[in-house]
Amino acid sequence: MRLKGKITRWDDEKGFGFISGYGDGNSVFVHIKAFSRRSPRPEVGDIVSYEMAKGKNGKSRAEKVRFSAKTTLKKQSIGNRRSSSFPVLFTAVFVCFLFVVVYFNRVSWMVLAAYFAASLVTFFAYGWDKSAARLGRWRTAESSLHFMALAGGWPGALAAQRLLRHKSSKQEFLVVFWITVFLNVAAVGYLVWNGDATFIQRLIDGVWQM
Structure with missing residues (x-):
């Protein structure tokens, strides 16, 4: 019954x-x-x-x-509102921006590669966390997911939220997530605009050498 x-x-x-x-x-x-x-x-x-x-x-x-x-x-109504095209357009514009600044040698192509790698890692982290939630295993801390987004993995996080439908309905999480996106984009934009993007290159080179 x-x-x-x-x-x-x-x-x-x-x-x-x-x-x-x-x-x-x-x-x-x-x-x-x-x-x-x-x-x-x-x-x-x-x-x-x-x-x-x-x-x-x-x-x-x-x-x-x-x-x-x-x-x-x-x-379903909430899901339809959250599946708007804005995140896709925003990500596309940012990726185009990175291609442009790489083309004009404002930053190295390694910056673009770093975003791709960080996004891939973040996407799989979301997938792992969703699987762990289903199976009752140890979960990935939300702070770790936010750090990955802040470090450049937010495009992969957005892809996971839309494709895997994970962490796409918890309002508190999404507020912090979009703050990390804003901080990441603002930091990169500021460094490129002021000609200080070599800092990013030095950081990536250091990680690469390690």
């Missing part, structure tokens, strides 16, 4: 939370594995239906959790 309830607690980092059932108000444990792989990330306030089951420790837990039709439509 399927029951109905509302997610009243959810820890996205650890991938579990609690559902308060309608009627009795009792809370039941729920893990991210109880949701379909294609389901969006759960959030506090989501209305769901579920089946009761016993865990290995003998305690009750929710299984085969599904979002209500209303919650599904709400998440």
Whole structure:
């Protein structure tokens, strides 16, 4: 028999939370594995239906959790708004900017290569974190993901958010993420504009030699 309830607690980092059932108000444990792989990330306030089951420790837990039709439509609407073309256009403009400054020898081609490498590493880090969340393994700290974005991996992070649909709905994370993007782009733009981009080159050369 399927029951109905509302997610009243959810820890996205650890991938579990609690559902308060309608009627009795009792809370039941729920893990991210109880949701379909294609389901969006759960959030506090989501209305769901579920089946009761016993865990290995003998305690009750929710299984085969599904979002209500209303919650599904709400998440799809939010997802459509967040899948706007602005991030794609912004990334394309920035990449074109890098090609231009490389062409005119304002920075070395290694700067472009460094962005590509950082983006690739960041994309796989997002993929690993999503897999870990599904399997209940050790997660990658959000601070680490933000540092990767700040270090030049933000194009890969944006690609992961859109293609893997990971970290694309948590508002607090996205606010900090876009701050790291702004700081990275502003720093590179300032150095190129003032002719101090050799600092970037020296930094990359040092890392390359190490």
